[in-house]
Amino acid sequence: MGKTLAEKIISVSTKKDVYSGDVVLCDVDIVMAHDGTAPLAIEEMKKMGVDKVWDPNKVVLVIDHTSPSPSDRISNIHAMIRNFAKENNIPNLYDAGSGICHQLLIENHVIPFQIVIGGDSHTCTHGALCAFGTGMGSTDVAAIFAYGKTWLRVPETFKVEVAGPLQSYVYSKDIILQTTKEIGAAGATYKAIEFLGSTITNLNMDERFTLTNMAVEMGGKSGFIPVDNVTKKFLEGKGVRNIPEIKPDKDADYEREYLLEAEYIEPMVAVPPRVDNVKPVSEVEALELDQVFIGTCTNGRLSDLKTSAKILKKKKEKVKVRTIIGPASRNILIQAIQEGLIEVFLKYGAVIIPPGCGPCIGRHLGILGDGEVCLSTQNRNFKGRMGNPNAEIYLSSPATAVASAITGYITDPRSILE
Amino acid sequence: MKFKGKVWKFGNDVNTDEIISGKYKYDTLNINEIVKHTFEAIDPDFAEKVSKGDIIVAGGNFGCGSSREQAPLVIKQLGISTVIADFFARIFYRNAVNTGLPIIECPLSEKVDEGDILEVNFEEGSIKNLSKNESFEFRKLSMFMLDILEAGGLVNYLREKKGFPLK
Numbered sequence: 001m002g003k004t005l006a007e008k009i010i011s012v013s014t015k016k017d018v019y020s021g022d023v024v025l026c027d028v029d030i031v032m033a034h035d036g037t038a039p040l041a042i043e044e045m046k047k048m049g050v051d052k053v054w055d056p057n058k059v060v061l062v063i064d065h066t067s068p069s070p071s072d073r074i075s076n077i078h079a080m081i082r083n084f085a086k087e088n089n090i091p092n093l094y095d096a097g098s099g100i101c102h103q104l105l106i107e108n109h110v111i112p113f114q115i116v117i118g119g120d121s122h123t124c125t126h127g128a129l130c131a132f133g134t135g136m137g138s139t140d141v142a143a144i145f146a147y148g149k150t151w152l153r154v155p156e157t158f159k160v161e162v163a164g165p166l167q168s169y170v171y172s173k174d175i176i177l178q179t180t181k182e183i184g185a186a187g188a189t190y191k192a193i194e195f196l197g198s199t200i201t202n203l204n205m206d207e208r209f210t211l212t213n214m215a216v217e218m219g220g221k222s223g224f225i226p227v228d229n230v231t232k233k234f235l236e237g238k239g240v241r242n243i244p245e246i247k248p249d250k251d252a253d254y255e256r257e258y259l260l261e262a263e264y265i266e267p268m269v270a271v272p273p274r275v276d277n278v279k280p281v282s283e284v285e286a287l288e289l290d291q292v293f294i295g296t297c298t299n300g301r302l303s304d305l306k307t308s309a310k311i312l313k314k315k316k317e318k319v320k321v322r323t324i325i326g327p328a329s330r331n332i333l334i335q336a337i338q339e340g341l342i343e344v345f346l347k348y349g350a351v352i353i354p355p356g357c358g359p360c361i362g363r364h365l366g367i368l369g370d371g372e373v374c375l376s377t378q379n380r381n382f383k384g385r386m387g388n389p390n391a392e393i394y395l396s397s398p399a400t401a402v403a404s405a406i407t408g409y410i411t412d413p414r415s416i417l418e
Numbered sequence: 419m420k421f422k423g424k425v426w427k428f429g430n431d432v433n434t435d436e437i438i439s440g441k442y443k444y445d446t447l448n449i450n451e452i453v454k455h456t457f458e459a460i461d462p463d464f465a466e467k468v469s470k471g472d473i474i475v476a477g478g479n480f481g482c483g484s485s486r487e488q489a490p491l492v493i494k495q496l497g498i499s500t501v502i503a504d505f506f507a508r509i510f511y512r513n514a515v516n517t518g519l520p521i522i523e524c525p526l527s528e529k530v531d532e533g534d535i536l537e538v539n540f541e542e543g544s545i546k547n548l549s550k551n552e553s554f555e556f557r558k559l560s561m562f563m564l565d566i567l568e569a570g571g572l573v574n575y576l577r578e579k580k581g582f583p584l585k
Contacts, residue, residue, distance in 0.1 A: 037485060037486070047577070048577050119485055139573060140516055142573070143576055147576070147581050189479060189506075361444075367441075384435050384441075385435050387441045
C-alpha cells in the first residue's frame with residue numbers, strides 16, 4: 001500500500017512499515033526546548049529521577065521567547081537553562097540574539113527523515129524538509145531528555161494541492177491563510193497536512209516554511225512538503241549532500257483532499273480573534289492601525305525582509321504607524337545588513353528588534369495598549385496574544401503589512417503598487 | 419477513577435492564551451503564583467468562583483494554540499477534577515495526560531448546562547448527569563494513558579517504570 005510523507009518518514013525512522021493509526025515508540029533525533037518550555041522540562045526530568053540527558057548532542061536549547069531578558073525574574077529562569085546546558089555538556093545552547101528556535105533548527109540541525117520534537121507548537125515547520133517535526137509540552141520533552149524516546153500515533157493526512165501561478169503581491173502567507181479558512185482552526189486536528197502542486201514547487205524554502213509553520217493553526221500535527229531540487233539545493237548550501245527526492249506514493253491514502261487555484265488567491269488577512277476568520281484585504285481595507293510587526297517563525301526570513309524593503313524603496317515613504325521588524329535569526333540579520341535592507345527599514349522609520357520571538361508572544365518589545373490594532377505577519381491572532389486582551393491582532397503577509405504601515409491602515413499592496 | 423462535580427461550560431476553540439496568558443508564564447515556574455489568572459481573558463473571576471472537584475464541559479478544539487503545559491497545570495491546580503470536551507487540540511491532550519489532568523472526549527457541550535452535577539467513571543467510560551437524570555458513554559482511554567493518569571502523570575509513571583515499557 002502506498003504511503004504518505006508522514007508514513008514514509010516514520011517508517012524510515014522506526015525501520016518498520018507503519019501506516020496511519022499505528023502507535024509507535026520512536027527514537028528522537030532532535031529535541032528542542034526554549035525559555036518558555038525548557039525550565040519546566042528541566043524540573044520534570046529531575047523529578048523523573050534522571051540527572052543527565054540521554055544524549056547532549058541531540059538536545060537544542062534556545063533562549064528566544066523573552067530575550068534579552070525583560071525582567072530580573074526571567075533572567076533567573078534563563079540562568080537555570082544556561083546552568084542545565086553546562087551541567088549536561090549540551091553544546092547547542094542558543095542564547096539571546098541568536099534567533100527563533102525553528103529558524104535555528106532549520107539553519108543548523110534539521111535534515112530529512114529525522115524525528116524532531118520541540119517544546120513549541122510550531123515545530124510542525126520542519127516538515128518542509130521532510131523531517132517529522134511536531135510540538136509537545138514540557139513533560140514529553142523531559143521524557144525525551146531522559147530517555148531519547150517518545151510515542152507517536154502515525155497521523156492520517158490531508159492533501160492540499162495548490163496549482164497555477166500566484167498573482168503579483170500574493171505570497172505563501174496568503175495561500176496558508178486561504179487554506180486555514182477552508183479547513184478551519186480545528187479541521188485538521190491530529191492530522192498531517194501535505195502541500196503539493198505546481199505552485200508549491202515554485203516556492204523558495206523561506207516561503208515553504210511559512211506554509212508548514214501554520215499547520216498547527218488548523219490543529220495539525222505536522223505539515224509536509226516533498227523534497228525536490230529546491231530543497232536539495234537548500235540542504236547542499238548547508239553542506240548536506242546525497243539527499244534523494246522524497247515524495248508521497250501515488251496510491252497513498254488521504255483522508256481528505258483540497259484543491260486551491262493559485263490565481264484566485266488574493267492578499268488575505270485573518271480577522272481577530274480567529275486564525276480561520278480569513279477575508280480578502282479588500283473587505284477590511286481602511287481599518288486604522290497602531291502597530292505593524294514583520295517577523296516571527298512564520299514570516300521573519302530573508303525573503304520576507306527583502307519583499308518588505310523593496311516595497312518601502314519603491315514607495316519612498318516613511319511608515320505612518322510604529323513598525324517593528326524582527327529578523328528570525330542572527331544569520332538573517334547579517335544578510336539583511338549586507339544587502340542594505342536594514343538601512344532601508346531604518347531610513348523609512350521602522351524599529352529593528354533583536355532576532356527572537358519579539359512581541360508575538362506578548363511579554364516584551366511591542367506590547368499593545370488597550371483598544372490598539374496591530375497588523376502582524378505572525379501566526380496567531382488570539383485574544384491577548386500580544387500581551388493585552390483589549391487589543392486586536394490582524395494577520396497578513398509581509399507585503400500587506402508593509403503596504404499598510406506606509407498608509408497607516410490595512411491596505412492591499414496592489415492598490416498602492418500597481 | 420471516579421469524580422462528582424459541578425459543571426462550568428466553555429465554548430469551542432478555547433485556546434491556551436485564554437487558559438493562561440503568555441504574559442504570565444515566562445516569569446515563574448511556580449504554578450500557584452499564576453493560577454489566579456486561569457481563564458482570565460474569558461471570565462476574570464473564574465479562579466475565585468470555582469470549587470474543588472468542579473468539572474469543565476467545553477465544545478470542540480479545547481486547548482488549541484501553544485504547547486504550554488501551564489495550561490493543563492493551572493486547570494488541575496484550581497482543583498478541576500476533569501475536563502470533558504467534544505474533542506481536544508492534540509498538544510493539550512498529551513499535556514493533560516502527562517500532567518495527570520483527567521480528560522474525556524465526549525460531545526456533551528449541547529447536552530449539559532452550567533451548574534449541572536455530573537458523576538464520571540473512567541473505568542466504565544460512563545457519565546451520569548445527576549441534575550437531569552441522563553447517562554452518557556465515552557470511549558475509554560487506552561490502558562497506557564489510564565496508567566499514566568493513575569500514576570498522577572508521566573513523571574511519576576516513568577520514575578516508577580524507569581523508562582518506557584512500550585516496545
